[in-house]
Amino acid sequence: MLRWWSGILAAFLVVALLRVFMSLPFATEVVIFSIYVMGCNFLLGRVGFISFGQPAYLAVGAYATAFYLFYAGTNPYLGILAGLLAGVAVALLVGPLFVRLRSDYFALVNLALAVIMYYLMEKVLAKFTHGDNGLWFLTRMTATPVVNLTTPAGFFVFAFVVALVLWAFYKYLDETIYGACCLATKINEDKVRFLGYSNFAIRWLAFVIANTTTALAGSLYAVYFGFVSPEITGPHRAADPVVVTILGGVGTLYGPIIGTIVYTGMKDVLSRIIVNWEFFVGFLLVFIMLAGEQGLWGTLEALLRRVRRSGRRAPVPQETG
Amino acid sequence: METQLVISGIIYGLSMGSIYFLLAIGLSLCFGLMRIISLDQLLYYSLGAYLTYTVQVATGQMWTAILVGACVAGAASLLVERIVFRRVYARDITFTMITSFGVLIGGVGTIKYIWGLIPRPAAIPIQAQVVLWGTPVPTYRLIVVALSVLVYLGIALFLNRTITGKAIRAGIEDVDHVEGLGIDVYRLFTVTFVLAGTLSGLAGGLHAPLIMVDPQMGLSALAFVFMVVIIGGLGSIKGTLVSAFLVGQVMSLGSLVYAPLAQMAPFAIMLGILLVRPTGLYGSPLLKR
Numbered sequence: 001m002l003r004w005w006s007g008i009l010a011a012f013l014v015v016a017l018l019r020v021f022m023s024l025p026f027a028t029e030v031v032i033f034s035i036y037v038m039g040c041n042f043l044l045g046r047v048g049f050i051s052f053g054q055p056a057y058l059a060v061g062a063y064a065t066a067f068y069l070f071y072a073g074t075n076p077y078l079g080i081l082a083g084l085l086a087g088v089a090v091a092l093l094v095g096p097l098f099v100r101l102r103s104d105y106f107a108l109v110n111l112a113l114a115v116i117m118y119y120l121m122e123k124v125l126a127k128f129t130h131g132d133n134g135l136w137f138l139t140r141m142t143a144t145p146v147v148n149l150t151t152p153a154g155f156f157v158f159a160f161v162v163a164l165v166l167w168a169f170y171k172y173l174d175e176t177i178y179g180a181c182c183l184a185t186k187i188n189e190d191k192v193r194f195l196g197y198s199n200f201a202i203r204w205l206a207f208v209i210a211n212t213t214t215a216l217a218g219s220l221y222a223v224y225f226g227f228v229s230p231e232i233t234g235p236h237r238a239a240d241p242v243v244v245t246i247l248g249g250v251g252t253l254y255g256p257i258i259g260t261i262v263y264t265g266m267k268d269v270l271s272r273i274i275v276n277w278e279f280f281v282g283f284l285l286v287f288i289m290l291a292g293e294q295g296l297w298g299t300l301e302a303l304l305r306r307v308r309r310s311g312r313r314a315p316v317p318q319e320t321g
Numbered sequence: 322m323e324t325q326l327v328i329s330g331i332i333y334g335l336s337m338g339s340i341y342f343l344l345a346i347g348l349s350l351c352f353g354l355m356r357i358i359s360l361d362q363l364l365y366y367s368l369g370a371y372l373t374y375t376v377q378v379a380t381g382q383m384w385t386a387i388l389v390g391a392c393v394a395g396a397a398s399l400l401v402e403r404i405v406f407r408r409v410y411a412r413d414i415t416f417t418m419i420t421s422f423g424v425l426i427g428g429v430g431t432i433k434y435i436w437g438l439i440p441r442p443a444a445i446p447i448q449a450q451v452v453l454w455g456t457p458v459p460t461y462r463l464i465v466v467a468l469s470v471l472v473y474l475g476i477a478l479f480l481n482r483t484i485t486g487k488a489i490r491a492g493i494e495d496v497d498h499v500e501g502l503g504i505d506v507y508r509l510f511t512v513t514f515v516l517a518g519t520l521s522g523l524a525g526g527l528h529a530p531l532i533m534v535d536p537q538m539g540l541s542a543l544a545f546v547f548m549v550v551i552i553g554g555l556g557s558i559k560g561t562l563v564s565a566f567l568v569g570q571v572m573s574l575g576s577l578v579y580a581p582l583a584q585m586a587p588f589a590i591m592l593g594i595l596l597v598r599p600t601g602l603y604g605s606p607l608l609k610r
Contacts, residue, residue: 115544119584282427
């Protein structure tokens with residue numbers, strides 16, 4: 001197994017390299033999207049819950065940030081904090097209801113929640129959310145000390161640091177008793193109960209952690225674009241994080257980032273050549289599932305193990321179009 | 322005036338419920354027998370709608386078009402079953418869900434490639450209106466309701482009276498025992514899957530004249546179909562029928578009271594039912610996670 005800090009370092013290198021070779025918007029998109037995928041990855045890989053409703057929580061974070069920046073304050077840091085708190089609150093609220101369900105019901109209920117969020121933001125709360133026009137607050141944000149979030153470069157640095165901290169956090173989780181409990185819940189809930197742990201509590205906490213991460217990604221999106229509309233939780237984008245999770249490799253630590261780079265790159269490159277890149281995404285998904293569901297990182301890791309005899313070489317994926 | 326609104330609302334709800342029933346029944350059967358969540362039913366639904374539109378433009382025969390749509394959707398589901406689902410029957414549920422979602426996305430991409438992105442209108446086969454209790458009601462909607470009730474009766478007869486149907490019902494109870502009797506369960510799986518795909522295609526064909534046919538229609542219907550399936554309980558045919566009509570009524574009558582309620586109300590009902598019964602109205606607690 002790779003040492004954990006070398007993993008962080010490797011991920012850091014990958015993104016730093018990205019910044020050199022790629023345009024800034026692309027790199028920022030990759031960083032935010034990988035945060036978005038991390039929550040889904042944790043749910044699916046560690047707790048065995050698949051959720052087709054992640055955009056719902058993305059929207060919670062994004063709209064909380066948007067409301068704060070549109071109606072109350074001007075400081076993007078506080079806006080992101082508002083999004084984070086909203087994410088925690090919503091996850092705490094719906095968590096007990098959802099985590100009792102069987103995994104198949106869980107996925108579908110989340111999907112339904114995403115659709116409901118969409119209609120809520122588009123029609124029911126139109127007075128506050130301005131419906132399809134969305135909320136624009138790009139010019140309302142003021143420059144912040146330390147790292148200036150209103151400039152693209154400053155924002156990239158900030159998002160990048162947030163992503164790194166999250167990576168480290170998830171890595172740490174994997175090594176705690178709690179992380180082991182999550183895996184145990186996924187594999188055999190009866191034995192977990194036998195050991196004296198509560199399946200419900202484990203799942204609820206996992207749900208809160210994962211969806212707060214997702215809400216944070218939503219907040220970052222909101223600050224980055226300076227604009228939020230119901231589009232963010234539309235049913236058409238509902239499975240993106242799941243697709244990328246599978247693509248990168250379920251339950252692996254570097255899966256999200258690698259999957260995101262490949263997916264975003266594919267979207268960029270393919271959508272320029274042909275209109276419907278979804279076809280390839282769908283095909284790739286089925287292919288990966290049938291080929292043994294290891295994903296890109298799973299395959300890469302096996303290769304790396306073979307390559308690494310003793311020296312520590314940073315894994316730098318070459319498949320970024 | 323008020324009664325007229327309510328009556329037309331009820332009829333609208335019934336026709337929507339019928340479409341949802343035809344779509345959800347395939348999902349329910351697939352889950353009950355093979356323990357797969359077949360999200361690609363939504364693809365056959367879109368496919369049925371598009372073929373209905375194309376054939377109708379070519380020949381002008383709407384009913385033929387709907388029939389062709391259903392048959393081609395069935396054929397497509399057979400193809401997918403042979404290539405993809407053959408290999409995933411033994412896997413766990415979330416796995417099949419992701420795989421079938423891949424099929425759905427790929428299929429939607431293909432539809433975009435063939436028919437383009439612009440929504441298309443399909444003609445209503447019967448323009449006539451029947452007057453019920455002083456309210457003019459489109460005949461076509463009544464025919465849709467009648468057809469879905471016929472389909473329900475047909476499926477009930479098929480499952481209760483034929484050997485294949487009985488084997489499928491036994492398979493829903495316990496697949497291993499059926500296999501032990503020397504029945505080829507994989508053939509049963511194929512039959513069920515194609516039946517589901519055909520019914521989804523039929524749902525798309527019948528729905529096409531009522532809405533604009535567009536590439537995203539399957540993804541838009543996804544959430545509502547799943548609300549129907551969850552409220553009824555996965556794997557129960559009676560539950561699917563009851564909850565489809567319930568959801569249809571709630572949507573149409575709710576929208577009379579307050580427009581956005583149409584989309585919100587089924588969700589509220591679903592949450593309420595799941596609080597009381599985590600497996601839906603008629604769902605079997607058979608399968609633990």
